[in-house]
Amino acid sequence: MKKLLAAAAVTGLLVGGCVQEPELTDEDYIYGLLSSSSTVSMSPLDGRGEQGGRDAGLPEAWWRELTGEGSFSVFFENDPSAGVCTVTVAQNLDAVLNIDVVHDGVLDPGQKTIADFRTRRVIVERTGETSGPHGGWELVSITPATYGLRDQSYQEVFISSMRLYLDDELIWECTDPDRFYLVEEEIPTVSEGDFLRLEAEAVHLNPLYTPEFYVYVHGPCPTWPRHLMYDNGLYGDRLADDGVYTYEWYAEDTQYNHRWGIAADVIDADTFRDQTEEDYDSGAWGMPLHRGQ
Ligand SMILES: [Ca+2]
Ligand SMILES: [Ca+2]
Ligand SMILES: [Ca+2]
Numbered sequence: 401m402k403k404l405l406a407a408a409a410v411t412g413l414l415v416g417g418c419v420q421e422p423e424l425t426d427e428d429y430i431y432g433l434l435s436s437s438s439t440v441s442m443s444p445l446d447g448r449g450e451q452g453g454r455d456a457g458l459p460e461a462w463w464r465e466l467t468g469e470g471s472f473s474v475f476f477e478n479d480p481s482a483g484v485c486t487v488t489v490a491q492n493l494d495a496v497l498n499i500d501v502v503h504d505g506v507l508d509p510g511q512k513t514i515a516d517f518r519t520r521r522v523i524v525e526r527t528g529e530t531s532g533p534h535g536g537w538e539l540v541s542i543t544p545a546t547y548g549l550r551d552q553s554y555q556e557v558f559i560s561s562m563r564l565y566l567d568d569e570l571i572w573e574c575t576d577p578d579r580f581y582l583v584e585e586e587i588p589t590v591s592e593g594d595f596l597r598l599e600a601e602a603v604h605l606n607p608l609y610t611p612e613f614y615v616y617v618h619g620p621c622p623t624w625p626r627h628l629m630y631d632n633g634l635y636g637d638r639l640a641d642d643g644v645y646t647y648e649w650y651a652e653d654t655q656y657n658h659r660w661g662i663a664a665d666v667i668d669a670d671t672f673r674d675q676t677e678e679d680y681d682s683g684a685w686g687m688p689l690h691r692g693q
Contacts, residue, residue, distance in 0.1 A: 510675030
């Protein structure tokens with residue numbers, strides 16, 4: 401049966417080359433541009449991190465494992481015939497949280513279900529020739545990607561700010577995930593070896609524990625693409641207990657198959673208390689980075 405299907409697919413391709421191609425609409429071109437763009441794509445944040453960590457109360461090990469990514473959806477916020485269009489892109493993310501809370505040197509994780517939704521808004525413009533790639537449509541600006549639970553009524557933890565410093569100079573910040581950044585001029589450039597500091601804040605709508613949550617950075621970090629951020633006045637954190645979580649490091653290419661980008665990721669302390677309850681709660685913001693020399 402599989403062979404028959406494959407043969408039919410090849411035949412279809414051959415026939416397709418002989419018939420007149422249907423004319424592509426602006427919507428088709430924009431979908432093609434956005435779905436193939438590494439700037440627009442949104443990482444599943446499934447990179448591994450250092451195990452344990454310095455703080456008590458953390459699992460012995462945890463990582464997300466992707467089980468399925470929904471189709472890449474685009475929602476047009478206005479008619480592209482004007483030549484400028486704002487588009488929301490969205491993708492479901494199905495995964496499991498592998499989590500081992502028993503500190504015994506034996507990796508024996510439980511699993512919690514992750515049903516997340518990722519979204520980002522973009523502005524595209526028809527700046528080139530309509531005969532060019534993607535019908536002349538180009539990506540002009542993007543918002544950060546926001547990650548959250550598909551059932552938003554259960555989400556209690558959210559990232560509320562991110563600031564990225566290079567050599568102690570602020571190179572990118574966000575306090576509103578609906579803010580647009582020009583792709584050419586406003587996406588920060590990071591090279592291997594750069595001295596970086598990420599600061600992030602988060603909120604908990606219904607805190608039960610102290611700490612309320614844990615904050616992680618995903619990016620070109622040392623050895624692992626994910627690290628715990630600190631609000632203890634150490635490891636680059638400027639002020640203890642001010643709600644600003646910090647990680648400071650020299651950029652390294654440890655993202656394996658992931659693109660060059662950075663994210664702040666908050667996980668509810670309740671999620672980390674055990675490895676059995678279906679209580680996964682997390683939110684994140686992510687931005688691509690330009691890769692320097
Ligand atoms: Ca264990
Ligand atoms: Ca702090
Ligand atoms: Ca729990």
